[in-house]
Structure formats: structure tokens, C-alpha cells
Amino acid sequence: MSESEEMAPGKTGQIIRIDESQVENLVNRKVKESVEETLNGLLNAEAVQLCGAGRNVRNPDRMDTRAGHYDRKLHTPAGEVNLKIPKLRNLPFETQIIERYRRRESSVEEALMEMYLAGVSVRRVEDITQALWGTRVSPSTVSDLNKKVYARIEQWRNEPIQGLHPYVFLDGIVLKRTWGGVVKNVSVLVAIGVNSEGFREVLGVMEGPKEDKSGWGKFLRHLKERGLRGVRLVISDKCMGLVESVAEHYPDADWQWCTVHFYRDTWNEVPSTKVKEVAAMLKAIHAQEDIEAARNKAGAVVEKLTQMKLPKAAHQVETTIEETLVFMNYPREHWRNLRTNNPLERMMREIRRRTRVVGAFPDGQSALMLAAARLRHMAATTWGLRRYMDMTRLREHEFSKSAQVTAS
Numbered sequence: 001m002s003e004s005e006e007m008a009p010g011k012t013g014q015i016i017r018i019d020e021s022q023v024e025n026l027v028n029r030k031v032k033e034s035v036e037e038t039l040n041g042l043l044n045a046e047a048v049q050l051c052g053a054g055r056n057v058r059n060p061d062r063m064d065t066r067a068g069h070y071d072r073k074l075h076t077p078a079g080e081v082n083l084k085i086p087k088l089r090n091l092p093f094e095t096q097i098i099e100r101y102r103r104r105e106s107s108v109e110e111a112l113m114e115m116y117l118a119g120v121s122v123r124r125v126e127d128i129t130q131a132l133w134g135t136r137v138s139p140s141t142v143s144d145l146n147k148k149v150y151a152r153i154e155q156w157r158n159e160p161i162q163g164l165h166p167y168v169f170l171d172g173i174v175l176k177r178t179w180g181g182v183v184k185n186v187s188v189l190v191a192i193g194v195n196s197e198g199f200r201e202v203l204g205v206m207e208g209p210k211e212d213k214s215g216w217g218k219f220l221r222h223l224k225e226r227g228l229r230g231v232r233l234v235i236s237d238k239c240m241g242l243v244e245s246v247a248e249h250y251p252d253a254d255w256q257w258c259t260v261h262f263y264r265d266t267w268n269e270v271p272s273t274k275v276k277e278v279a280a281m282l283k284a285i286h287a288q289e290d291i292e293a294a295r296n297k298a299g300a301v302v303e304k305l306t307q308m309k310l311p312k313a314a315h316q317v318e319t320t321i322e323e324t325l326v327f328m329n330y331p332r333e334h335w336r337n338l339r340t341n342n343p344l345e346r347m348m349r350e351i352r353r354r355t356r357v358v359g360a361f362p363d364g365q366s367a368l369m370l371a372a373a374r375l376r377h378m379a380a381t382t383w384g385l386r387r388y389m390d391m392t393r394l395r396e397h398e399f400s401k402s403a404q405v406t407a408s
Contacts (some may be wrong), residue, residue, distance in 0.1 A: 036081035039280070047086035047093060152341050153372045161203060161223065164230025165193035166394060167334075168203065168253075169344040170216075170246075171236060173351055175367045183313075186364040188351070188371045189219045192344050196230065198389040200343070202379045203228060206378040207368040213241025220249040233330060235341050237261040238323075257323040258341040269312035278305070278313065279334045285321065286339060291328040295321075331393035345386075350374060 047066060053059035055066055069084040086093055169192050177186045191203040204223050208215030216239070223285040234246050238257050246255050263282050270278045279302045288294040298321040305314035327338040337343065354374045361367040378384075 012031055036083070039081065040084055040374060043083065047088065050088060050091055050093065064088045105245050124197060149373065150369055153369055153376060156228065157205060157372055161201075161227040161229075164196040165201070165203065165228060166196065166230055166232040166391070167194040167338065167389075168228070168231050168234045168340055169193070169236065170242065171341055171344045171348055172215075172239065173207065173348050173371070175355055175371070177364055177367055178360045178362060183360045184359070186367050187215060188368055189215060189374065190344065190348065190351075190371075191219070191223060191228075193228070193231075193346065194337075194389055194391075196391055198387045198391040200384055202375045202384070205368065205372045205375055207364045213244055216242045216245040217248065220245050224249055233313055233326065233338065235327075235338060237341060238265070254324070254326050254329070256326040256338060257320070259339045260318065261340070262324045266313050266316045269316055272306065274310070278310070280303075282317070285317075286324065291325055294325050294328060322373045331397040333393045334389055337389060347375065347378060350378065 006159060010189050048054050050063065051065060052061050052063040065088070067087045067089045069086050072083045072085050074081055074083055162290070170190070172189045174185050174186045174187050176183050178184075187208040188205060189208050190205050193201055193203045195201055204219065206222055208218045209217065214234070231250045233254045233256055234250065235256045235258060235357055236242055236246075238261060243255055246253065263279060267275050267278065281304060285297045285301060288297050298317060302314045302318045303318065305311075324339070330338060351371045351374050355361075355370055358370065360369075
């Protein structure tokens with residue numbers, strides 16, 4: 001019977017009442033069981049792969065045998081699940097699914113710290129953790145977690161830099177902090193690099209009063225003391241003091257002015273009605289097949305800008321174009337990744353997104369810690385685990401240049 005139909009005289013009907021809380025609990029329980037079953041299945045599959053054979057299966061290629069399991073709890077958005085971590089007789093079982101000793105999903109610690117820095121009360125943090133992860137975090141736990149997170153981030157921030165990093169990207173971001181009741185700027189300086197195997201790494205992050213020569217000099221000295229070496233090319237914007245600091249600390253390295261920043265600086269000298277036309281002209285310079293063709297094209301662009309009665313833009317191109325063509329001295333396959341600072345700009349936008357909710361930080365250290373936490377989290381994702389460049393191209397390029405010098 002539909003709700004719009006009237007009950008016939010002499011008939012009795014039953015109204016079915018649905019207890020929404022019971023339905024919700026049932027759904028949550030089913031989701032939790034599904035998560036638990038899936039994770040345990042993945043753990044079991046890892047154990048089978050390490051052993052080289054399934055449980056009670058005879059195989060001449062078997063590497064090890066099972067020795068039971070131990071129980072462990074993990075907090076997830078679906079609630080607390082019980083995991084059965086396999087034990088092997090000889091080989092250590094290091095699962096790739098869940099970090100050793102981790103009791104919560106990877107984003108929990110960062111989320112707790114972000115809530116704390118955003119000014120969320122401890123009681124509210126308790127309520128949020130209860131809703132998100134199925135367990136209530138005590139005030140002392142929040143405080144201890146923040147201390148531990150700060151200590152881990154500080155340790156990560158000062159770890160030695162291993163290996164060579166031919167390509168280095170530098171940039172800074174300005175955040176707000178309160179100082180004596182007044183909101184002031186604080187800069188967070190960031191460096192990422194591409195190592196000799198072609199993988200990206202976060203090389204360093206440091207607080208600076210502002211993006212000037214002293215701030216960049218201190219940051220580059222910090223990187224150098226931690227072991228940053230093998231730098232062939234530095235890519236950045238033309239920030240005050242940055243270029244001089246790079247030349248001071250890495251005199252053998254080339255510097256590439258981000259072409260996007262070059263475009264923007266040139267557009268500032270152009271009426272808005274002509275920006276689109278000038279943009280096409282500038283991009284055509286960096287689309288040439290080699291550096292000599294790019295120089296010729298730049299000369300033609302200077303003449304065209306002069307004819308358009310844009311002397312300031314023409315002067316800008318004429319005097320600074322060489323700073324934007326340095327990437328052409330490196331392997332062609334790397335040009336697309338080297339001519340702009342976009343790889344780091346994307347990370348800075350992510351930091352901005354994560355820090356926007358905080359507004360003004362209580363101090364520069366808090367701003368640094370949250371920015372570093374986001375960078376550390378991103379470095380552990382596919383961002384840092386996927387090969388970014390084929391560095392054999394650089395080695396072949398250097399060998400070819402060396403052979404040309406020897407022949408001449």
C-alpha cells in the first residue's frame with residue numbers, strides 16, 4: 001500500500017518504522033568488516049609472495065614458511081580494525097601496506113597537527129577524531145603527538161642529502177604570522193631536486209624573515225652543509241638576492257630564469273590589449289629547435305616590439321633573454337622540465353591550500369612545521385617514487401660535449 005492510499009474500513013495496518021541509528025551502525029559494521037577483510041587478504045598475499053608458495057603448498061622454490069601471526073589494531077575512517085600480521089620463520093615480514101608500528105592511517109598525525117595549529121580546541125579535536133577514526137584522542141595525546149611530529153619533521157628536515165642532484169629548483173612562499181598582536185609576513189623557502197637516478201626529492205625547507213640575499217644565502221649554506229652536491233643547473237624566479245647566493249655557494253652551476261616568470265615580467269611592460277600577441281611572440285622564442293635559432297628569434301621579437309612602440313618590453317627581452325635560454329644547453333629530452341619552475345610551483349600551491357585554513361600562524365616555527373609536514377607527506381607519495389627524468393640523457397650529453405672539446 002502506498003502512503004497516499006487510505007486504509008480500508010475494518011482493516012488494520014502496520015506502520016514500519018526504521019531506526020536510522022541501527023541502519024547506520026549496520027552499514028558502518030559492514031564497511032569495517034570489508035576493510036578488515038581486504039587488509040588481511042593483502043597481508044596474506046604479501047606473505048605468500050615472500051615465501052614463494054601458499055600455506056601448506058609444496059614448492060621447490062619456496063623461500064620460507066609461515067610461523068603463525070600476531071594481532072595488531074589499526075585505526076581507519078571505517079573504525080578500528082583487527083589485523084593478523086603474518087610471521088615468517090626466517091625472513092622478516094616488512095609489509096608495504098602498513099608501516100611498521102603505525103596505528104593510524106598516514107594522514108592522521110598531519111591532520112591532528114593542522115587542527116591544533118588552526119586553533120581548534122582540544123575538546124573539539126577529541127570529537128573530530130571520534131567521528132573520523134572511531135576513537136577519541138585524549139588532550140595529552142594531542143600534545144604528545146604534536147611534539148613527536150615536530151621532532152620527526154625537524155629530524156627529516158636536517159637529514160644528510162645523499163647522492164648527486166644535477167637539477168635543483170628553488171622557490172619561496174609567504175605566510176602570515178602574528179607578532180605582538182600584529183600580523184607580519186614570514187617566508188618559507190623550499191628546494192627540490194632531481195637526483196642522478198632521475199627521481200625527485202625534497203632537499204630542504206627553511207624559515208626566512210623574507211626572500212632576500214641573507215635568507216637565500218643561509219638556506220643554500222644549510223643545503224650545502226647537509227651534503228647537496230653535483231648541482232649543474234638551478235631553476236628559479238629572479239628573486240632579489242637568490243641569483244647572487246646561487247653564484248656564491250655553487251659557482252660552477254648554471255642558473256635558469258623560469259620562462260613563465262620572464263613572460264610575466266615582460267607583460268608588465270605591455271598594455272593589456274597587446275598581452276596575448278606578445279605572449280605568442282615570447283613563447284615562440286623558447287619553442288625553437290636550438291639555442292642559436294632561439295637567439296635569432298629573440299632578435300626578431302625585439303625588432304617587432306620596437307615597431308609596436310613597446311620599448312620597455314623590447315629592452316627587457318634584449319637584455320635578459322639569455323637568462324631564459326640556459327636550459328637549451330642540456331639534453332633536449334629535459335627541456336620541458338627545466339625551462340620553468342612549475343614542478344615546485346605545484347607543490348607551493350599545495351602548501352598554500354593546506355595553510356589557508358590556519359590564517360595567521362602563532363609564530364614562524366609553526367608555519368615552517370606545517371609546510372614541512374605537507375612536503376614530507378608529498379615526498380612519500382608517487383611524487384617521489386616515480387622516475388621523473390631519464391638521466392642517461394644527461395650523461396650522454398656530457399660525454400658528447402667532452403668528446404667535442406677533445407676533438408677541437
